[in-house]
Amino acid sequence: MAEQTKSNNTTSNRKRPVWQVILGILLVGAVVLFALYQVPAIHDRAYFYLATLRSRVYYFFRPPAESTFDPSQDSTLDAGVAATLTALMPTPTATYTPEPTAGTTPENTAIPSPTPSPTSIPTAVQLEGVVQEYQRLNSCGPTNLALVLRYWGWVGEQIDIEQVVKPRLEDLNVTPQEMLTYVQEHTQQDVVLRFGGTVDLLKRLVAAGYPVLVERGYVNLDKEWNGWMGHYGVVDGYDDAKNAVHIPDTVNGNIWIDYDTLQKFWDEFLGTYLIIFPPGEREIVLGLLGDQADPEYNLDYTLEVFRERSESVDRSEQYFAFYSLGELLVMKKDYVNAAEAFDKAFEVYGWLPVDDRPWRMLWYQVGPYEAYYYTGRYKDVVSLTYKTITDASTPALPETFLWSGRANVALGNTQTAIFDFKRALQWHPGWPPALAELKALGVEP
Secondary structure (H helix, E strand, C coil), X not given: CHHHHHHHHHHHHHHHHHHHHHHHHHHHHHHHHHXXXXXXXXXXXXXXXXXXXXXXXXHHHCCHHHCCCCCXXXXXXXXXXXXXXXXXXXXXXXXXXXXXXXXXXXXXXXXXXXXXXXCCCCCEEECCCCCCCXXXXXXXXXXHHHHHHHHCCCCCCHHHHHHHHCCCCCCCCCCHHHHHHHHHHHCCCEEEEECCCCHHHHHHHHHCCCCEEEEEEEECCCCCCCCEEEEEEEECEXXXXXXXXXXXXXXXXXXXXXXXXXXXXXXXXXXXXXXXXXXXXXXXXXXXXXXXXXXXHHHHHHHHHHHHHHHHCCHHHHHHHHHHHHHHHHHCCCHHHHHHHHHHHHHHHHHCCHHHCCCCHHHHCCHHHHHHHCCCXXXXXXXXXXXXXXXXXXXXXXHHHHHHHHHHHHCCCHHHHHHHHHHHHHHCCCCHHHHHHHHHCCCCC
């Protein structure tokens, strides 16, 4: 009996290591997977699929295009707001026409006489030196900027730009102004930002040897990303025989987009474009731009183009036209008319079929927040920022949290505002506007 008991104990002891081995294998596997996830190439690919899966689940249960925004116009422009409107204007009034880097001609000085452009340009041009590269998630801005900078001899990677303009990969947008500032402060190149671009202008610039970075709307036809979104691209060639421009796209590879399609999607972002060039060639570029070289003329010209468009187009094109009109009026600091234009844009948005609604728009252009804020419509700002944040599967929207915080300060909701500003810093660490708001409240980040 004693021998049998001893035998049973021995058998039992032999079974225990099996579970220990299984547990050990699982632990080792977890450690290996964690280590592999730290490898940049593997991390980027894994993060892409994880983020995509998360978004699909989130949007399945909470379809973002089904929600709309109905401006309440909670506060009319009373005498008090009107009297202080100028004082309330943001300090950086020259956001879209900042001082160039040292050694360049300030944009607010006299513009050189335009260099007469040739009466005709080649029917086809393809620039050499813009090398296609695929982007990391949410990084079409930094990647396309890197493509153009390398064309002019810059040595660096897209991640070098990301670390400055979007320290966190999740940050959903980089603005043209952020890229302009990067060029001015971190490179030896010069840069011009303008609006109201046309295909004819693109062809003139490309034919002269200047690739053009454009911001445009984009729809993934396989619906992988659930509808319309914003996207950057570098136009480095064109061909009249194909009736198309060439773009080394950071998502789809080298592609051709026909002139009309490009113009349509480009107009969804005010025809925004950046031209990067060596400082010594500034007068050449301004000459190629002609009247559009003057930033004030360019703004007024573009405003009238979209004012006319808002009265002549319909459906989604009318939404974009009113929205663009509002953005341009915000640049002019005409907040009253800007707010009215945005009200009309959101009204049209509510009429659109759900599948046609560009629900990501406020990821890219936050003019409605500014217009409503500076006309005293703080509750509308809070409502719209809340909608934008909750519509996104990952609310990596520092600009939206910033304006939510500002509106909450105006409404006396100080603790909520502090939370908003800290959330802005969560998604964009070290971001000066959010740091300044916290400092004004006497709060450490």
